[in-house]
Amino acid sequence: MNLQTTYLGLKLDNPLIAGASPMTATADDIKRLEDAGAAAVVMHSLFEEQIAAEAAALNHFLSAHTESYAESLDFFPESGSFDNVNAEAHLEELARIKRSVDIPVIASINGATPGGWAEYVKRFEQAGADAVELNITYIPTDIATDGRDVEQRYIDIVRDVCRATALPVSVKMNAYFSAPAQMAAKLVAQGASGLVLFDNPVRIDIDLETLSPVQRANITGSYALSETLRWSAILYDHVNASLCASTGVHNSDDVLKALMSGVDAVQMASALLLHGPGHIAKLLDNMRKWMEEKEYSSVAQMKGSISLRHTDNPDAYERSSYMRALQSYRR
Numbered sequence: 444m445n446l447q448t449t450y451l452g453l454k455l456d457n458p459l460i461a462g463a464s465p466m467t468a469t470a471d472d473i474k475r476l477e478d479a480g481a482a483a484v485v486m487h488s489l490f491e492e493q494i495a496a497e498a499a500a501l502n503h504f505l506s507a508h509t510e511s512y513a514e515s516l517d518f519f520p521e522s523g524s525f526d527n528v529n530a531e532a533h534l535e536e537l538a539r540i541k542r543s544v545d546i547p548v549i550a551s552i553n554g555a556t557p558g559g560w561a562e563y564v565k566r567f568e569q570a571g572a573d574a575v576e577l578n579i580t581y582i583p584t585d586i587a588t589d590g591r592d593v594e595q596r597y598i599d600i601v602r603d604v605c606r607a608t609a610l611p612v613s614v615k616m617n618a619y620f621s622a623p624a625q626m627a628a629k630l631v632a633q634g635a636s637g638l639v640l641f642d643n644p645v646r647i648d649i650d651l652e653t654l655s656p657v658q659r660a661n662i663t664g665s666y667a668l669s670e671t672l673r674w675s676a677i678l679y680d681h682v683n684a685s686l687c688a689s690t691g692v693h694n695s696d697d698v699l700k701a702l703m704s705g706v707d708a709v710q711m712a713s714a715l716l717l718h719g720p721g722h723i724a725k726l727l728d729n730m731r732k733w734m735e736e737k738e739y740s741s742v743a744q745m746k747g748s749i750s751l752r753h754t755d756n757p758d759a760y761e762r763s764s765y766m767r768a769l770q771s772y773r774r
């Protein structure tokens with residue numbers, strides 16, 4: 444049974460990647476994931492604000508001794524007040540991770556504004572990362588902001604990051620563009636080698652005790668896989684980039700469905716936070732059993748088999764499936 448796949452040009456023993464979460468923050472965590480069978484990991488993100496805060500701290504230090512260094516720091520945006528400041532420590536941990544494991548390590552950078560922080564991916568390269576995952580999360584709160592400007596912001600950031608590094612860059616997209624397929628193509632045109640479908644927004648809530656808004660990291664279930672299946676089936680064979688499922692991959696059925704819809708690999712965060720690294724071994728076991736039963740000998744054989752590649756009129760197919768789903772419902 445051949446579970447091998449290729450993602451971002453990296454040869455993986457199987458399609459299971461541990462996605463960015465607190466479970467992928469340290470070398471010890473990542474070693475446990477490797478031991479359980481993860482084929483690659485995405486390290487917990489370094490945030491644009493951490494880079495800016497560190498640059499501001501350095502700026503402060505340098506200008507306390509001499510006035511003349513400030514211009515070299517101009518390309519960093521203004522610092523915000525951010526607690527978790529230590530970008531340098533993040534890089535040291537990345538280097539430690541690379542020394543501890545044999546599987547590919549994808550460093551993750553998370554930002555929202557075009558700017559000099561994108562240059563920081565060079566440091567990932569120096570620390571030994573095998574690839575970069577870029578998560579752009581921008582909430583356009585100004586009602587006057589045009590959708591095209593939002594798209595342009597994503598395009599500019601992807602361009603800046605791809606220009607700054609020779610490493611393959613995957614973009615963790617969200618599904619909320621008016622035309623996600625065209626957006627995907629535009630990101631690939633800027634140099635993205637892969638698309639992660641999709642990021643999952645944090646959950647908005649209101650605390651009725653403190654009467655304040657709260658945002659919480661969102662632990663998903665398999666139900667959340669739907670948009671990933673839809674868009675990977677649409678994008679399969681239409682963009683010159685690797686595709687990776689993210690959001691809602693919890694069990695082996697989810698992995699198989701994602702592969703059939705056209706992804707090259709899958710990422711899991713919630714499932715590993717809920718069940719621990721040992722979950723990976725179980726999934727691999729169940730995948731093998733299912734593939735044996737259905738007489739699949741490789742992941743490659745399955746990939747994209749239930750995509751929209753052979754559908755003559757995908758728009759009409761989507762519309763008719765939608766109508767059928769609503770009209771055939773019986774209580």
Ligand SMILES: Cc1cc2nc3c(=O)[nH]c(=O)nc-3n(C[C@H](O)[C@H](O)[C@H](O)COP(=O)(O)O)c2cc1C
Pocket residue numbers: 462463464465486487488489551553578615641642643660661662663664667689690691692710711712713714716
């Ligand atoms: C507690 C927690 C922390 C996360 N941290 C990051 C992060 O640092 N960077 C990132 O790109 N995504 C982060 N994510 C998002 C996950 O990588 C993933 O995209 C999302 O949870 C959907 O996948 P899932 O259904 O497997 O959880 C985090 C998710 C959770 C639950």
